[in-house]
Amino acid sequence: MVSEGLLRFFKDNPMVYGGATREELEQLSRIHELYPDSARLLTDCMAVELPFFRCLRCGQCCAIVRYITVCHEDVKRWAFQGRLDILDSLAIDERRTPLLALKKDEIKAAKAEAWALLESLGICSLKVYRLLYVTRLLECAVYVKRSNGACVFLEEKGDMAACSVHDTKPLVCKKFPYYIGKYTDSRLIKEDSFCPSLRATKKKK
Ligand code: SF4
Ligand code: SF4
Incomplete structure (x- = not known):
């Protein structure tokens, strides 16, 4: 709305x-x-x-941007694709989750929707359940974890940087800049x- x-x-x-x-x-x-x-x-x-x-594939954005946020569409897509490896590499920003209290009227429906989706896909994971309903109700509350000062999916290929989840990377990465x-x-x-x-x-x- x-x-x-x-x-x-x-x-x-x-x-x-x-x-x-x-x-x-x-x-x-x-x-x-x-x-x-x-x-x-x-x-x-x-x-x-x-x-x-033209992206020069230097990888600076993947190293410097601290919060690579993911949206509900990303989480849903990875659930459909069975990419539990990607979903496992996400973190929920617990500083944001108190905002869920403002969404009292919507939370029940968001949880029910998340539960139904996981049931239909045969995924049994409390973490994915939370990722689904948190991203359904909040923006910028889930992000990709980091390792060695960069996004966990950043890889080096010779002189170039590569994204190990390029085909299904977060929408925010697809769109940048x-x-x-x-x-x-x-x-x-x-x-x-x-x-x-x-x-x-x-x-x-
Ligand atoms: S978009 Fe990222 S990888 Fe591409 S040139 Fe800019 S900083 Fe480098
Ligand atoms: S998901 Fe891929 S494109 Fe996005 S920050 Fe990580 S390595 Fe870069």
């Missing part, structure tokens, strides 16, 4: 939100509702078009950006 105010905001910034799906807008509004002080929504003025971004569609946040493009490809974009401008 997207509030009237946010619907107006999305309409006033057609460049960024014009091509967004209903699900994307709903996800953004949930994040904004939960973290009104920290979750900034991108306006057309702050957006930079990146039509030809795009916000929605082909735009990114101008704050990401700066001289000290951790991403060499974004730094190069700055030089070309």
Whole structure:
């Protein structure tokens, strides 16, 4: 459910939100509702078009970004794929879970939905059950664990970095550095950006 105010905001910034799906807008509004002080929504003025971004596979993003968050769609996909190895590599941010108390009306339905899904897939895991209902109700509350200062899925292949779960990686990784569609946040493009490809974009401008 997207509030009237946010619907107006999305309409006033057609460049960024014009091509967004209903699900994307709903996800953004949930994040904004939960973290009104920290979750900034991108306006057309702050957006930079990146039509030809090329990843150099340096792996900096996988090492530097501390919280690679995963969403409900990611958790559901991995459950369907039987990727218990991936689900086992996720952690729930328990600093966020007290927020579940604000969702009293929805928690019963979210738990029932999680239980039914696990039953249909023949998965018996309390952890996956929690991952499902927590991500159903909260954004940015589940993230990929780290090891040796980087995402656990980061691998080295010769001079290049590789993602060991590339085919099914979290949506947030699939999207980076795009916000929605082909735009990114101008704050990401700066001289000290951790991403060499974004730094190069700055030089070309
Ligand atoms: S930091 Fe940029 S260039 Fe390096 S792997 Fe990440 S997206 Fe690609
Ligand atoms: S899941 Fe893959 S792409 Fe995402 S941070 Fe980890 S190694 Fe990088």
